[in-house]
Amino acid sequence: MIEIDKISKLYDGVAAVDEVSMTVDTATITVIVGTSGSGKTTLLRMINRLVEPTSGEVRINGKSTHSVSKTDLRRRIGYAIQGHGLFPHYTVARNIAIVPTLLGWSSEKIDDRVDELLSLFALEPDQYRDRFPAELSGGQLQRVGVARALASRPDLLLMDEPFGALDPIIRAQAQIDLRRIQQTLGSTIMLVTHDMEEAMQLGDRVAVMDQGRLVQYGTPAEIIQNPATEFVANMVGGVDRSLRLLSLFPVSEFVEDGSAEGESVEANTSLRDALSICLWTGRDALPVVQDGSLLGRVTLDAIRKRAAIS
Amino acid sequence: MIPARAGTFGLSAPGVLLALFGFASLLAPFMTLAANRIVEGKGLTAWQLAGPEVIYPGLLSIIIGLILGLFSSWPRVRLAGAVLGLAGLFWLLSQSAPQLLQGAGEYARVSPGLGFWCLLAVLILLMADALTQLSPRPMTRLGLLLTIVTVLFILLGSGALSDLSIMKEYASRQGAFYNAALRHLGLAFGSLAAATVIGIPLGILCYHHAGLRRIALPILSFLQTIPSLAMFGIMIPLLGWIASTVPAAKAIGIAGVGFAPAFLALLLYSLLPVVANMVSGLQSAPESVRDAARGMGMTLMQRLFRVELPLGLPVILAGLRIALVQNIGLAVIAGLIGGGGFGTFVFQGLNQTATDLILLGALPTVALALTAAIVMDVLVEVTQPSQSAQHTQGMPRKPS
Numbered sequence: 266m267i268e269i270d271k272i273s274k275l276y277d278g279v280a281a282v283d284e285v286s287m288t289v290d291t292a293t294i295t296v297i298v299g300t301s302g303s304g305k306t307t308l309l310r311m312i313n314r315l316v317e318p319t320s321g322e323v324r325i326n327g328k329s330t331h332s333v334s335k336t337d338l339r340r341r342i343g344y345a346i347q348g349h350g351l352f353p354h355y356t357v358a359r360n361i362a363i364v365p366t367l368l369g370w371s372s373e374k375i376d377d378r379v380d381e382l383l384s385l386f387a388l389e390p391d392q393y394r395d396r397f398p399a400e401l402s403g404g405q406l407q408r409v410g411v412a413r414a415l416a417s418r419p420d421l422l423l424m425d426e427p428f429g430a431l432d433p434i435i436r437a438q439a440q441i442d443l444r445r446i447q448q449t450l451g452s453t454i455m456l457v458t459h460d461m462e463e464a465m466q467l468g469d470r471v472a473v474m475d476q477g478r479l480v481q482y483g484t485p486a487e488i489i490q491n492p493a494t495e496f497v498a499n500m501v502g503g504v505d506r507s508l509r510l511l512s513l514f515p516v517s518e519f520v521e522d523g524s525a526e527g528e529s530v531e532a533n534t535s536l537r538d539a540l541s542i543c544l545w546t547g548r549d550a551l552p553v554v555q556d557g558s559l560l561g562r563v564t565l566d567a568i569r570k571r572a573a574i575s
Numbered sequence: 576m577i578p579a580r581a582g583t584f585g586l587s588a589p590g591v592l593l594a595l596f597g598f599a600s601l602l603a604p605f606m607t608l609a610a611n612r613i614v615e616g617k618g619l620t621a622w623q624l625a626g627p628e629v630i631y632p633g634l635l636s637i638i639i640g641l642i643l644g645l646f647s648s649w650p651r652v653r654l655a656g657a658v659l660g661l662a663g664l665f666w667l668l669s670q671s672a673p674q675l676l677q678g679a680g681e682y683a684r685v686s687p688g689l690g691f692w693c694l695l696a697v698l699i700l701l702m703a704d705a706l707t708q709l710s711p712r713p714m715t716r717l718g719l720l721l722t723i724v725t726v727l728f729i730l731l732g733s734g735a736l737s738d739l740s741i742m743k744e745y746a747s748r749q750g751a752f753y754n755a756a757l758r759h760l761g762l763a764f765g766s767l768a769a770a771t772v773i774g775i776p777l778g779i780l781c782y783h784h785a786g787l788r789r790i791a792l793p794i795l796s797f798l799q800t801i802p803s804l805a806m807f808g809i810m811i812p813l814l815g816w817i818a819s820t821v822p823a824a825k826a827i828g829i830a831g832v833g834f835a836p837a838f839l840a841l842l843l844y845s846l847l848p849v850v851a852n853m854v855s856g857l858q859s860a861p862e863s864v865r866d867a868a869r870g871m872g873m874t875l876m877q878r879l880f881r882v883e884l885p886l887g888l889p890v891i892l893a894g895l896r897i898a899l900v901q902n903i904g905l906a907v908i909a910g911l912i913g914g915g916g917f918g919t920f921v922f923q924g925l926n927q928t929a930t931d932l933i934l935l936g937a938l939p940t941v942a943l944a945l946t947a948a949i950v951m952d953v954l955v956e957v958t959q960p961s962q963s964a965q966h967t968q969g970m971p972r973k974p975s
């Protein structure tokens with residue numbers, strides 16, 4: 266568990282981060298979202314003390330980040346950034362091995378870990394281990410950057426706009442991969458983005474920042490349904506709100522007994538996609554299947570009910 | 576490096592230019608014959624030098640060499656042309672000198688003339704252009720340099736050129752020449768070593784402290800703008816005063832004139848390139864790389880030795896290269912204040928209006944500076960951190 270306790274950072278008397286408090290649960294993804302200059306990066310960098318807070322405290326599993334040295338703290342916290350920051354003169358394997366090497370792991374243990382991570386990120390170890398960053402594509406660089414941040418099994422992974430440099434298709438894939446890997450490893454992740462779509466997609470919980478202050482902290486559904494301020498409402502988008510909300514839920518949560526005509530949908534399809542299919546094919550209900558067996562149906566009525574902002 | 580592929584018929588544009596300039600140079604006096612080492616000599620064109628058995632092979636080699644230099648798509652042929660031309664040039668020089676001296680009097684002197692120097696420059700440029708086209712690997716370049724230096728030493732040692740005026744100047748002061756050479760090297764490399772010992776830590780400090788950087792770099796830039804004569808001029812009273820007030824300083828050889836002020840002046844001149852390139856070398860690691868290194872928990876020293884120095888090494892070495900080449904040239908001025916080195920001959924020659932004595936100081940200086948530049952360039956290139964597997968593993972070659 267990460268506890269951020271009334272943390273502030275002043276630059277020349279102006280607060281870049283203003284008394285932010287929040288608690289992050291283990292094995293979840295928390296996304297910090299806000300416009301440019303709202304203090305997201307500063308907040309994130311105060312956690313691994315790349316920026317020293319002016320006041321306040323951060324505790325990881327109950328222990329203050331000031332109870333250990335900066336370097337020890339940072340070696341326990343993964344750090345992935347927009348420009349990936351891979352060392353251009355190190356091979357992929359050596360890049361991933363940086364923190365384990367600093368921690369004094371044995372070379373066999375490091376080699377095993379490197380191969381394990383490369384496989385996890387769908388990079389064939391034999392093919393990619395000895396390549397240099399200059400020989401990788403943008404998407405591959407980004408994956409190696411995240412693999413490097415996870416190498417020493419950190420308590421916490423900090424990511425600052427990790428997908429910012431990727432084009433939309435690769436970006437969507439990277440988000441899916443991150444979710445998958447986070448669930449596989451049970452990692453705790455704090456991720457900064459200025460893209461509300463990404464925040465909604467990835468976050469178990471989302472923290473919205475505005476001018477250095479934390480204006481709302483909750484699940485994506487809470488934030489869409491009850492935006493705390495005008496600013497948050499603008500960020501989640503006026504007309505799109507209902508569709509955004511629908512995209513958060515899979516049809517499996519809304520299956521009811523009964524039959525329906527036509528082609529079926531998978532249980533993990535989002536309500537938003539199901540709605541789109543209903544409208545496109547002119548049906549009022551869709552059959553839902555999971556692993557080839559019929560679960561029931563999802564109706565247009567049920568979708569409409571969920572979309573209404575109460 | 577883009578091979579020069581200009582012009583029609585596959586003619587090399589620089590080759591054409593060099594050939595035209597080379598043929599024109601053949602019309603200029605190739606050598607001069609003077610009654611003694613002070614007076615101005617009489618110019619002789621290449622075909623006035625000696626009998627046909629000397630002139631024809633020489634001229635033919637030069638002309639064929641220049642023509643071979645024209646073919647842009649055959650860099651090896653161009654290189655061979657340059658070598659052939661140079662051989663012809665030195666053939667003419669060495670074979671005609673004894674013939675010209677015959678019956679010209681006891682004190683007569685022969686020297687290379689304008690035409691020789693122009694052709695030498697043209698053929699060296701042709702060679703350089705052909706080599707650029709071939710873009711040899713660093714180690715090949717070093718091998719070539721070694722070959723050229725060896726050939727030069729054999730040529731000078733063989734006595735083939737000993738009838739030339741400059742070699743007579745050399746022969747009459749061999750001992751002084753070696754002392755000057757040692758002193759010159761001592762000044763240039765010694766001051767570079769001192770500048771490195773001071774400049775590298777200073778550069779690291781400047782890199783970390785913006786405040787120090789803002790003070791130190793302008794001061795070093797200012798030192799660099801002081802004209803060299805003025806700088807040596809300042810050193811004389813300054814060190815003279817130190818020597819007269821601090822007995823210990825005098826005991827270790829510090830004095831207003833001689834080695835110490837020359838050394839100090841060169842040291843001050845070389846600090847700017849060393850420190851400035853140190854700072855920009857360390858800064859050359861991308862911002863995201865430095866940020867990631869810090870974020871992963873690398874200490875200051877780990878970042879310095881594993882990231883900033885390796886990535887900045889080419890730039891840092893480029894700074895040392897600038898300082899070294901600059902020092903080799905500037906060390907000539909040391910001759911003026913009794914600091915020794917090749918400058919001694921230059922200034923003696925200027926006093927006596929003996930051109931060949933000036934050249935005895937100037938030519939080795941130029942050769943030394945060129946050699947240092949080439950060696951340092953190779954060093955800069957091989958320290959380029961490998962950023963692709965081709966450098967480390969060697970790609971499998973395509974069968975061709």
Ligand SMILES: Nc1ncnc2c1ncn2[C@@H]1O[C@H](COP(=O)(O)OP(=O)(O)O)[C@@H](O)[C@H]1O
Nearest residue numbers: 276280281299300301302303304305306307308
């Ligand atoms: N080192 C610094 N010195 C002065 N001001 C800073 C510094 N770092 C950030 N700021 C200011 O703090 C505010 C928040 O910046 P940042 O945390 O980078 O925002 P975000 O990541 O949300 O775009 C900005 O107004 C920025 O100008």
Ligand SMILES: [Mg+2]
Nearest residue numbers: 305306307425
């Ligand atoms: Mg930011």
